[in-house]
Amino acid sequence: MNDPFWSWIFLSAAALAAGAVNAVAGGGTLLTFPSLLAVMSPVSANATSTFALFPGSLASGLGYRKELALCRPHLIRLLPPSLLGGLIGSLLVTRLPERVFASAVPWLLLGASILLALQRPIARYLGSHPHDKPTSRTVAVVIFFQLLVGIYGGYFGAGIGILMLSSLAFMGIPDIHQMNAVKSILAAAMNGITLVIFFLSGAIVWKYALVMGVAGMVGGYTGARVARRIKPDYIRVFVVLVGFAVAFYSWFGRK
Secondary structure: OOHHHHHHHHHHHHHHHHHHHHHHOOOOHHHHHHHOOOOOOOHHHHHHHHHHHHHHHHHHHHOOHHHHHHHHHHHHHHHHHHHHHHHHHHHHHHHHHHHHHHHHHHHHHHHHHHHHHHHHHHHOOOOOOOOOHHHHHHHHHHHHHHHHHHHHHHHHOOOOHHHHHHHHHHHHHOOOOHHHHHHHHHHHHHHHHHHHHHHOOOOOHHHHHHHHHHHHHHHHHHHHHHHHOOOHHHHHHHHHHHHHHHHHHHHHHOO
16 A cells, blocks of 8 residues: 555545445445555544545435425424534544544444444334324434434444434434435535534545545445345445454454
């Protein structure tokens, strides 16, 4: 990885694959973040990975325009805690000593891998257990939970989608497409405010971020086009295994 040319090729391939994986199964961060660790510090890898995958997240949200029109009240409730949480999480990454984030990397990767592994069981449960109109207490709990998700999203972010889906089900949203619409916009909001902080702190490595951003968009478009031909379970298993492998390597391989 000493040759910048091969670094760009390797990281572009990772971003291309991550964009496609996000379109098919989710979990693209588990491909871009470990790849970036090979050429930069953990904080810079986190910031650059967030930038690379942000366009795909935003495009996904825009693709749900019709569903979003039916979910405006939920967005009004949940956008503020998402933005505040993303701000807090990104400030924690950039203001705390880098060794704090570096020591958390194995746990973050492991947690994200477990979330991705549980995505299908949780989705099946949510689909078979629709919830009625929420009480004010339920709404308050979901708003507070969204703040916590925002903090995690600003700090690292892999797996925020399934966390949000699990809580949005309690908001009385009638179908999974509307939940995905709200989830996509909230994720884009978290990542957007996070990128502002990363930009101001100088954590993004632009020579890789710009190329990876383009590759991620191409991967996302390609993944969406071929999604029906690929069984998401196979992609999900692969990404989960990558996440576990990198987590264990972070614990033992760098001792």
